[in-house]
Amino acid sequence: MPDKYNNLKVISNLIRKRIVETSANSKIPHLGSCLSCVDILVYLYWKELRIDPDFSEDPDRDRFILSKGHASPAWIQVLAERGFFPITKLLEFGKDGSIFHEHPPIPGYIPGIEAATGSLGHGFPMALGMAISHKVQAKNTRCYALLSDGECNEGTIWEAAMLAGSKKVSHLTAIIDFNKWQATGRSKEIMAIDPLADKWIAFGWHAQEIDGHNFDEISKSLLSAKLEKDRPSVIIAHTIKGKGVSFMEDDNNWHYRIPNADELQAALEELESYS
Numbered sequence: 001m002p003d004k005y006n007n008l009k010v011i012s013n014l015i016r017k018r019i020v021e022t023s024a025n026s027k028i029p030h031l032g033s034c035l036s037c038v039d040i041l042v043y044l045y046w047k048e049l050r051i052d053p054d055f056s057e058d059p060d061r062d063r064f065i066l067s068k069g070h071a072s073p074a075w076i077q078v079l080a081e082r083g084f085f086p087i088t089k090l091l092e093f094g095k096d097g098s099i100f101h102e103h104p105p106i107p108g109y110i111p112g113i114e115a116a117t118g119s120l121g122h123g124f125p126m127a128l129g130m131a132i133s134h135k136v137q138a139k140n141t142r143c144y145a146l147l148s149d150g151e152c153n154e155g156t157i158w159e160a161a162m163l164a165g166s167k168k169v170s171h172l173t174a175i176i177d178f179n180k181w182q183a184t185g186r187s188k189e190i191m192a193i194d195p196l197a198d199k200w201i202a203f204g205w206h207a208q209e210i211d212g213h214n215f216d217e218i219s220k221s222l223l224s225a226k227l228e229k230d231r232p233s234v235i236i237a238h239t240i241k242g243k244g245v246s247f248m249e250d251d252n253n254w255h256y257r258i259p260n261a262d263e264l265q266a267a268l269e270e271l272e273s274y275s
């Protein structure tokens with residue numbers, strides 16, 4: 001039986017290859033952080049968000065904010081492949097004077113970028129601000145934010161969570177890329193956030209836990225979030241840092257490391273073999 005999500009898998013694989021290549025060629029870190037959220041980004045941009053790459057400023061578009069802004073090399077690859085700007089523009093990535101760099105991504109210069117993120121804890125409150133503004137204007141839009149688990153150590157995340165729950169901002173969906181690592185170690189050893197779902201529920205949210213690499217689970221959880229009419233929704237997506245390249249998976253050295261020529265070749269060969 002053909003796999004319903006085969007097309008998305010092919011796109012994810014392509015994006016992963018480009019992320020690894022750009023990291024090696026332009027010396028861009030946060031490879032593990034980018035690879036863990038590719039499947040979520042691909043599902044959002046190909047199946048979920050009401051957006052038009054040819055009309056990226058449409059006032060009625062859905063909003064997506066990458067709150068874990070250090071993964072913007074992944075976001076930029078997704079926007080390019082989705083048609084927000086020509087993929088050839090990315091040849092400038094990381095070069096002097098280029099608008100494409102590690103982070104923050106620049107709204108107003110890069111089509112599709114909604115906010116300059118990278119200082120953890122700030123993108124999600126911006127998404128909430130947009131969602132509240134749309135609620136006041138009675139717009140029929142949804143706002144989405146992608147957070148990381150280490151980012152949930154930031155107080156601003158919980159201030160925003162409390163406000164969204166209290167104001168019943170039901171057209172806001174937060175997705176947490178729960179890859180269990182931060183920059184320098186295991187999240188649970190630095191500052192444990194478990195039980196994570198219970199915390200959000202206590203703040204008035206609808207909470208779900210999924211496998212963040214399974215398109216069927218991503219799809220169902222986003223649909224279920226949309227059916228919530230009286231409270232915001234959080235999707236805790238269990239993911240693998242470095243997903244897709246066996247020697248990067250769950251190895252936090254790849255938070256900062258840049259692949260050398262042999263590692264680049266091995267990563268591309270492995271990703272190629274899935275295509």
Ligand SMILES: Cc1ncc(C[n+]2csc(CCOP(=O)(O)OP(=O)(O)O)c2C)c(N)n1
Binds near residue numbers: 032070119148
């Ligand atoms: C406010 C703030 N402090 C520190 C950093 C530096 N920093 C970049 S990534 C990172 C760790 C992120 O870990 P996590 O949020 O779990 O994301 P992951 O890379 O594991 O996806 C840190 C501390 C930052 N970007 N913002």
